[in-house]
Amino acid sequence: MAPRRLLLVGEGNFSFAAALSETLDPNATSIIATCLQRQADLARDPLAEENLRRLRERGTEVRFGVDCTQLADAFELHDREFDRIYFNFPHCGRKAGVAKNRELLAKFFQSCADVLAEAGEVHVALCRGQGGTPADKPMREWHNSWQVVAMAALGGFILSDVHPFICKAVPGYRCTGYRSQDKTFHVEGALNHIFTRSLPFECSQPRIFRIRLGDQWFSFSEPATLAGKLNRGFLEAPSCHPVRTINEKLIDELGKAFPLKRLKCPSPVWPQGGTSVLTSWNCDFPSAAIWISLFEDNSDSESPTDGTIQDIEELQMSLSERSLPRNPERGDKEEAHEEIYGQVKACLRSSLLVHVQAIIQAPDLVPGSLYILSGPVFRKNLISAFTMPAFHETLLILGFNQNLKDGYLQSLLSHLKCILDHLLTQALLESSKLSRSVKFVFQPNGKDYMITVKSHNFDPHSTEDLILGSVTTSATNIIHKDQCFVVVSMNLDLLVMLIWGISDWRMLWTFDNRFLKNFVPGKIEPFKSYSLYPPCYAHDISFWLDEKKGFNELEFHTVAREVSQNTVISIQFLSRFQHPKTEQVSLCYRLIYQTCDKTLTRQQVASMQSQFREEIQRRLHVTPR
CATH class of the missing domain: 3.40.50.150 (Vaccinia Virus protein VP39)
Structure with a gap:
């Protein structure tokens, strides 16, 4: 050497x-x-x-x-x-x-x-x-x-x-x-x-994906807000990503108490076949949905050698069986015109809950068995420390006879609480363990629960409860009318952040190989970042609203994510001003830029802020001041 x-x-x-x-x-x-x-x-x-x-x-x-x-x-x-x-x-x-x-x-x-x-x-x-x-x-x-x-x-x-x-x-x-x-x-x-x-901070070109729907191949561009988030395979073998590690631990422990049946996760492209009856923890659809345009792809069905194009696993249904949802922002005439030229609209699933009905209506469903489905989900949301446009979800579905509901429900919740409490305290000091207990909080309907936990790993003085997931006990089935179903949905990414003390969800999606070196097989120790004290850059922006168009704050945050390549970590509302004569309304916000895994310079931020001003004017119909 x-x-x-x-x-x-x-x-x-x-x-x-x-x-x-x-x-x-x-x-x-x-x-x-x-x-x-x-x-x-x-x-x-x-x-x-x-x-x-x-x-x-x-x-x-x-x-x-x-x-x-x-x-x-x-x-x-x-x-x-x-x-x-x-x-x-x-x-x-x-x-x-x-x-x-x-x-x-x-x-x-x-x-x-x-x-x-x-x-x-x-x-x-x-x-x-x-x-x-x-x-x-x-x-x-x-x-x-x-x-x-x-x-x-x-x-x-x-x-x-x-x-x-x-x-x-x-x-x-x-x-x-x-x-x-x-x-x-x-x-x-x-x-x-x-x-x-640092890994180079580059303006990434959108990747092209191909997907098979029935006997037809389609291609689509990766949405800008999800750059680098699709088809990462974190949950698949032989991945050693902590999201997979925790999911496997969770499943192994549940398998000691229930017979398990693991389901293969369908493609994230979701043809809408009716609204799920499970509404708890669902996002506001379709405003939070991430829409994509599917184009007919008549190229060779074999996986292309070009690294910019990737195949996504075949969706197990045909277009004739379910209709693709319409983009609510487009009219019928325009959409029909697009389909003539081989383009249809679809969206990426915002939760695995959309698959529940298909699972519980299966004729071979076995009562008493715990069905498990894990996969990535995608949605638009406001920028904050604990909300992600892409994360991994695990779904637990347990069916049983109605007269056994209380026993099965309490057994599942008891085992789940013990497993989560144990996972959440492995990397903590003894003095911290008592404050990390998972709670099941009743929802207003008196039947369902939210799974919550304190955020002490990120802020010892915080009183905020973080939502790890939901428990739905009110699911019904027209085929198995004599059965009850409990559906548990959990955010694996947030669980990983809490267990290892990772304060920034973006770190889970880094391409830097140093991230995975923090995780030793068989051990859970506090995460040590390889990028310490990255500087913050604050920029204020104010703009006049268009009274006729209104203002969509969710889209405002989405544009900020896209333009900044996920470097905006906070958007703070500062003030609202109404002109005394014209009565025109102006809003002022402060954007905080910061990276977690690579360099970010003042010059780069200034360029992003300038581009952001142009994009909100074009897409949100506001006038920057």
């Missing part, structure tokens, strides 16, 4: 390089120590001369006159690919303010991108408070800090770890001031910030 390559920049008296070289195995690690000064400039410093002698004796390479903001110029193409780059206590000079030092950091990180290995790390040690992250104690105001995370983002880096910088841990290291002056920096409370490469 090739030795790890370490690059040290901004060395003052070379004491850090000398100490590090003597603590590492020269056969496993090679070090290149550099400084901005010329060699002659260090000749008057006896400590620097001694350290340079020690480095040369150990065969460590030393380079002078290396500008850390122009590293590509200092190394030939074949001599790059460093595994670690160290920059301890960077500083522009005695009179430099925070703006100049931010500029130094920004250029340094952009330079590192040219010479760092793909899985490499950049280590930056800063004095107490300089970084501007919550790890600093005390934390400086953002405008008065070096904003190290935001500066790193300009080079494509995210903060993956931070820990105290302890000089004593590097024997012989003596921090110098800028440009090797005798006056040293105050290193008490200093922090070492460790940065890694």
Whole structure:
């Protein structure tokens, strides 16, 4: 195995390089120590001369006159690919303010991108408070800090770890001031910030999917609000995604109490065949439905080799058996015109509850057996910390004779509560366990329940109850009239977030392989993010409403999700203004942008905000002020 390559920049008296070289195995690690000064400039410093002698004796390479903001110029193409780059206590000079030092950091990180290995790390040690992250104690105001995370983002880096910088841990290291002056920096409370490469933040092209309905193939574009969310296969073997892990644990435990029958999940494209009688926990259809246009696809039915086109499992019904729903926004004439040219409208299912009637009306339904259906669902919703446009749902359906209803219902709820309570407390401290109990809250009809739990994992002071799912006991069946049915629906994504303490649902859908490395088979431990303290960017927007068109707040949030590529984490209503003369109404909102798994720069956010202004004007018929 090739030795790890370490690059040290901004060395003052070379004491850090000398100490590090003597603590590492020269056969496993090679070090290149550099400084901005010329060699002659260090000749008057006896400590620097001694350290340079020690480095040369150990065969460590030393380079002078290396500008850390122009590293590509200092190394030939074949001599790059460093595994670690160290920059301890960077500083522009005695009179430099925070703006100049931010500029130094920004250029340094952009330079590192040219010479760092793909899985490499950049280590930056800063004095107490300089970084501007919550790890600093005390934390400086953002405008008065070096904003190290935001500066790193300009080079494509995210903060993956931070820990105290302890000089004593590097024997012989003596921090110098800028440009090797005798006056040293105050290193008490200093922090070492460790940065890694982020996945590129790209404007993703919509993927094309093909689906078979009966004997006909159709294709459709991935909706912008669901970019990267379709056909991910998290619940399928051999996936090791935590959503599958929890679903399998849940099913295994239920199997100890009930005979199980696992059902194969149909395609997410939902031909509407009547409204489900199960209304609890259903979203407002069709306003929350995500509509798609299906186009006839006469290409070869074999899976295409083009990676931009993916096949979705065949829907187990034909178009003649069920009619596709109409897009409520289009008239009959327009829709009929589209169908002539091989286009029909459909929507993605908003809940697995739409499949319940088909399951309980099956002639081979076995009373007393627990039927389980798991799969992804999709819906429009307002932006918040605990609502998702895409998540995984598990459905439990239990049928039994009416005279046995109370016994079966209590047995199912009791077992489910024990299983959920156990899962929710595995990664918590003993002192926290008593506050995490799952509750079944009666609904106004006196028959059905909501499954709720406190949100202490995300906010210890929160009194909010999160809804994990629903229990419906009022389902009926015209075929099995002598039977009762209990239907349990659970949000697996929210359950995973609560169990591992993942505060951002977007993390579950990341394409970064580092996410899955947090999960060890057979263990449930608190999740540790690899992207710490991502900066927030706030932008306000105000606009005049069109009295005739009205204002759809759900669509307002949907447009924000699409344009920002899911980087808007909060939309706050600020004010409503009515012009005293024209009586025209204006609304003002604040959008908060932040990522959870990759870089996001101020310039990118400004571009998104500008595009958002254009899109709401075009799609919502408002006039930005």
